[in-house]
Amino acid sequence: MSDDIIAMLKENVIQGRMTGEDEGVDDTVTGPGVVELTQRAIDEHIPPQDIITGGLTAGMEIVGEKFNAGEYYVPDMLASAEAVSEAMDILKPLLAGTDVKPKGTFAIATVKGDIHDIGKNIVSILVKGAGYEVVDLGIDVPTDKIVDYVREHKPAFLGLSALLTTTMLVMGEVVTALNAAGLREQVKIFVGGAAVSKEYAEAIGADAYCSDGFEAVRILESMSVV
Amino acid sequence: MIIIGEKINASIPSVRDAIGRRDESFLADLAGKQDTAGADYIDVNAGEGGEGAATMRWLVDVVRSATNKPLCLDSDDPSVLRAGLEVYRGDRVMINSVNAEPDRLKMVGSLAARNDACVIALVMDEGGIPRTVEERVRAADVIVKALADHGIAEERIFFDPLVLPVSVDSIQAGVTLKTIEALQKRYPAAGTVMGLSNISYGLPARGIVNRAFLLMAAAAGLDAAILNPLDKRLMTLVATADLLTGRDSRCKRFIRSYRRGELVQ
Structure with missing residues (x-):
């Protein structure tokens, strides 16, 4: 039954x-x-x-x-x-009452200067569906606000979204700012969005490039196993 | 319907490459083809980045060498718009685009005033794309007021009612159509304009979705569309929409298009 x-x-x-x-x-x-x-x-x-x-x-x-x-x-x-x-x-x-460990928090934001939310929302819902706690920081989120969030709430994962070639560059600034704040090691950074490529993700030192929400989930699961 | 040809846009890979290697003949040809196909304006998007202003200047010259149609200068960056406006000579230019953010309104408004330009205005502010008709109309109120301060009359404003994919939220096509109606009622002297292809993101058979939406938007009162004029099916629907919305006196343009063999049935 x-x-x-x-x-x-x-x-x-x-x-x-x-x-x-x-x-x-x-x-x-x-x-x-x-x-x-x-x-x-x-x-x-x-x-x-x-x-x-x-x-x-x-x-x-x-x-x-x-x-x-x-x-x-x-x-x-x-x-x-x-x-x-x-x-x-x-x-x-x-x-909560079982020995099942929570999978960790995935914070996600569309970076400063970019107001596109559809891609971010799709990724959010897929990641939530995979059992992660998702915190949506919104669109056009200033870099210092992202850094403050990571400092205070220590999410295991941070997703950054950008649709435009201009705002994509802000992702690099976020990684740099997290480095400068000494927070880079405590969070895995995922980047995605129309303009972003695997090469760009590597160049800025992100942990993962995701072509879509399903890939984000796949990579999350592979990291969580380790 | 006023047609703004969308093909010269650096977000299209083949165009970005042509701009990168300064391929004048490729880009001039693309401009000329859109002119011949019936575009009323040629959109020019030179891409972003440090070279944006210089690239825009060069691209405006290249496109103008191939067509006398007015241009629609397209950039998020006011300094890139300014660069294009400085070298542009011709009929009243269009600026694409501004929205209700105070800083952008100020910068783009003064550019439009100085260059006697029309302005495409997205009915949104720094908070992103409003999900309701009422919020979009409120953004339009902010835009009209700010542009009036620069001496720009309603007649020179084309509102973009904003198009979100129906694949993500099935009521959004209706919100766009109702926004067109609401804006027309409130600002009858202003125009409305939109891009088509966003509506069908994430769906199969996108072409038919775009074409049907064009007809529905025309019925709601859409004045202008940013689209690919080289798409003969779509241009057939433009001619038909004009015919059915009283924009084609005695059906002359429709019949002329038919005689020329331009209509795809």
């Missing part, structure tokens, strides 16, 4: 059905959605960790594959990620 619920949960993540009222990617799927199934799994005393790995994460992995293969589009991916994010909010209080 519990296997059935987990399998249904995974399928509904793939379908992007947050609740039973939502239409899925395929118009044939009906019944309870991710939120109802998560609650049902909790009621049946399935460990939260199993709900996450067997249902939510396993489903999102397939969504990522389909997106990368060009089979899924941005709206499909967002529907799934938002469903998972909603389920994580239900599960989070239950994780």
Whole structure:
């Protein structure tokens, strides 16, 4: 029975059905959605960790594959990620009492001078869906504000977004400022956005370049294993 | 509808390369082709960075050598705009763009006043893109007031109602269309202008989404569009939109386009 619920949960993540009222990617799927199934799994005393790995994460992995293969589009991916994010909010209080370690905080900002938020928001929702605590610092965030945040809250990860070739340069300034403040070693820096390249990420000394939100999650997971 | 040809933009890789190697014939050809295809203005974006001003000066000269159409000088950097305006000679130029940020309004407003330019104004401020019609109209109020202080009349303002992808938020096409209507009602003398392609980001079959949106925006009262005039399908829809919104007296331009074999059916 519990296997059935987990399998249904995974399928509904793939379908992007947050609740039973939502239409899925395929118009044939009906019944309870991710939120109802998560609650049902909790009621049946399935460990939260199993709900996450067997249902939510396993489903999102397939969504990522389909997106990368060009089979899924941005709206499909967002529907799934938002469903998972909603389920994580239900599960989070239950994780506190277990030996499951929190995955760490991922702070994210669009850098000073850049007001583009769509890419940042997509990455936020995918990272949150993967079980990380996400703190969105907003758009057009001054470098000193980012440095202050890292100093005070010590996030494990910092994501920087920029769409423009001009504002991309600010990412380098953020890395330099964190170095100057002696904070560089305590945080892993992820950069991404339309103008950014792997070469640029390496040149400014970022820890990772992410071509999209799924890659951000993949790299986060690989770092967390270590 | 006023067509602003978007092709000479340094964010397009082939154009960025041509600018990098100072390839005059490539860029002049691209300007001439857009002119022939029916562009009313040629957008000129020279890219950013330290060389921006010098590149803009050079690019304006190159484009002007190929077309008499007025230019739409495109940069986030007022000093790059200024450089382009200094060398520009021709019909009333357009500046792309300003928004409701006080500093930008001041700098771009004084440039536009001195050069008797039209201005594209994004209805947003330093807080980013407002999600509602009301907030966008409030940004327009700020813009109109500040530009009036520079002696720039509403007639010289083209508001960009802002286009966000429907793939990320499915109500956004409606917000854009309602913003066009609201701005027209409030500032009937001003124009509206937008780029098309953002609407279809993240979707398959983007071309049809862009074309349908162009028609809907035309119905809402859009006056101008920044688009690729070399796209014959899209230009067919522009001609059809003009026909169906009372902008083509006795359907003359539509029929002329048909006779020339320009309409893609």
